[in-house]
Amino acid sequence: MQVRELRVQCCVVGGGPAGLMLGTLLARQGVEVAVLEKHADFLRDFRGDTIHPSTQELIHELGWLEEFHRLPHTKMDRVTVAVGGTPVTFADFRKLPVRSPYIAFMPQWEFLDFLATKAAGFPGFTLLRRTEASDLLIDEGRVVGVRANTETEIIEIRADLVVAADGRHSRLRDRAGLRAVAGSPPMDVLWFRLSRRATDHVEFFQGGKGALVAIDRGDYWQIAYTIPTNTYPELRALGIGELRHRISALAPALADRVDELGTWDDVHQLTVRVDRLDTWHRPGLLCIGDAAHAMSPAGGVGINLAIQDAVATANILGPKLLGHSLSDDDLAGVQARRELPVKLTQLFQLAILRDLYPKSLGDDTTAHVPPIFRVFRALPILRRATGRFIGLGIRPEHIADKVEP
Numbered sequence: 197m198q199v200r201e202l203r204v205q206c207c208v209v210g211g212g213p214a215g216l217m218l219g220t221l222l223a224r225q226g227v228e229v230a231v232l233e234k235h236a237d238f239l240r241d242f243r244g245d246t247i248h249p250s251t252q253e254l255i256h257e258l259g260w261l262e263e264f265h266r267l268p269h270t271k272m273d274r275v276t277v278a279v280g281g282t283p284v285t286f287a288d289f290r291k292l293p294v295r296s297p298y299i300a301f302m303p304q305w306e307f308l309d310f311l312a313t314k315a316a317g318f319p320g321f322t323l324l325r326r327t328e329a330s331d332l333l334i335d336e337g338r339v340v341g342v343r344a345n346t347e348t349e350i351i352e353i354r355a356d357l358v359v360a361a362d363g364r365h366s367r368l369r370d371r372a373g374l375r376a377v378a379g380s381p382p383m384d385v386l387w388f389r390l391s392r393r394a395t396d397h398v399e400f401f402q403g404g405k406g407a408l409v410a411i412d413r414g415d416y417w418q419i420a421y422t423i424p425t426n427t428y429p430e431l432r433a434l435g436i437g438e439l440r441h442r443i444s445a446l447a448p449a450l451a452d453r454v455d456e457l458g459t460w461d462d463v464h465q466l467t468v469r470v471d472r473l474d475t476w477h478r479p480g481l482l483c484i485g486d487a488a489h490a491m492s493p494a495g496g497v498g499i500n501l502a503i504q505d506a507v508a509t510a511n512i513l514g515p516k517l518l519g520h521s522l523s524d525d526d527l528a529g530v531q532a533r534r535e536l537p538v539k540l541t542q543l544f545q546l547a548i549l550r551d552l553y554p555k556s557l558g559d560d561t562t563a564h565v566p567p568i569f570r571v572f573r574a575l576p577i578l579r580r581a582t583g584r585f586i587g588l589g590i591r592p593e594h595i596a597d598k599v600e601p
């Protein structure tokens with residue numbers, strides 16, 4: 197097969213939230229950057245639809261918020277969790293000091309298409325779709341580029357910096373010999389649609405036998421039903437009727453249409469994994485987003501963290517790349533800046549939210565609701581603190597050269 201060579205200042209592997217945001221911001225600073233994405237488009241497996249207040253604030257700082265809000269989305273200004281049918285407001289975003297004090301639910305492909313379109317307006321930006329990184333190019337122990345495959349050719353992309361933003365199954369971090377410490381036990385998510393009516397009242401999160409998250413996508417509910425990892429075959433053996441029964445019990449408003457789940461072919465299984473690298477970098481290579489710290493869907497904070505990593509990386513490394521003065525210490529600087537927010541967020545996911553997810557297929561989570569939820573019912577002020585934690589995160593990043601104040 198033909199081998200083509202390419203030279204850029206920064207090669208980003210992965211066109212998810214972390215990679216595309218980083219590519220956009222670097223190109224905006226004038227850095228020559230190539231983003232490699234193995235898929236042809238962004239219409240693929242579910243990876244979360246949540247655009248947090250902090251991410252919308254960054255889009256405002258870039259001067260793009262009005263345009264962004266014209267894309268299809270729904271708004272959620274509070275997170276309400278219903279366990280055993282009793283709702284508790286767990287986070288309230290309404291008083292956050294930002295332009296958009298709510299989570300915007302937007303299909304991720306819309307968000308990524310938006311970023312890709314913006315990035316394409318900068319001369320130094322290249323998005324290589326259908327291009328899968330297969331290995332690192334290493335010279336005397338230093339990462340100097342990436343080898344990638346398309347359908348027709350092999351490309352060798354040489355760069356001053358390679359950023360692995362290739363998600364929770366990152367190949368590049370494995371190739372670099374970076375090892376992850378596993379976090380909380382993995383879980384599986386069953387992902388399917390049920391039709392939606394304007395009169396439906398369904399809480400965002402329902403706990404009971406399993407845990408169900410309902411995302412309003414206009415004319416349908418996108419449902420994520422969580423089960424312990426490796427229990428899908430057991431559930432399937434009980435028949436699709438068992439899944440319908442569980443959904444009806446958790447969300448009675450949907451009981452009249454669970455028959456839309458005709459067979460298991462209507463259900464997709466997604467695997468969740470939580471881990472964190474000890475070291476996010478080696479000479480010439482930096483991992484960010486899920487490649488550095490795979491996040492679970494709990495609290496819907498993974499996209500936010502990925503975006504925040506991208507902003508910190510662009511702020512710290514962009515000027516160094518432009519000035520040809522990038523050092524290994526600068527890569528360590530990104531980890532130093534982002535590690536604490538990541539650790540605390542993973543702890544939060546573990547401590548508060550773990551008990552809301554089932555431990556076995558027969559587990560009923562109403563039996564072990566964390567006592568903190570009773571406290572939330574009694575002390576509504578806490579909702580604002582959780583709203584701040586989820587909505588803005590710890591140490592929120594800002595665009596270094598903002599357009600909008």
Ligand SMILES: Cc1cc2nc3c(=O)[nH]c(=O)nc-3n(C[C@H](O)[C@H](O)[C@H](O)COP(=O)(O)OP(=O)(O)OC[C@H]3O[C@@H](n4cnc5c(N)ncnc54)[C@H](O)[C@@H]3O)c2cc1C
Nearest residue numbers: 210212213214234243244329363485486493496497498499
């Ligand atoms: C089931 C599930 C539900 C979730 N729900 C939410 C939610 O509601 N809200 C939230 O905030 N977070 C959620 N998360 C977490 C969130 O998906 C991640 O934290 C976030 O997507 C991380 O972004 P990323 O850009 O680092 O990685 P990813 O989004 O995984 O993007 C990585 C990209 O790299 C590409 N890629 C991979 N390998 C290669 C390669 N070798 N060459 C080229 N391209 C490659 C992939 O195709 C992909 O586009 C969920 C996670 C799971 C598993």
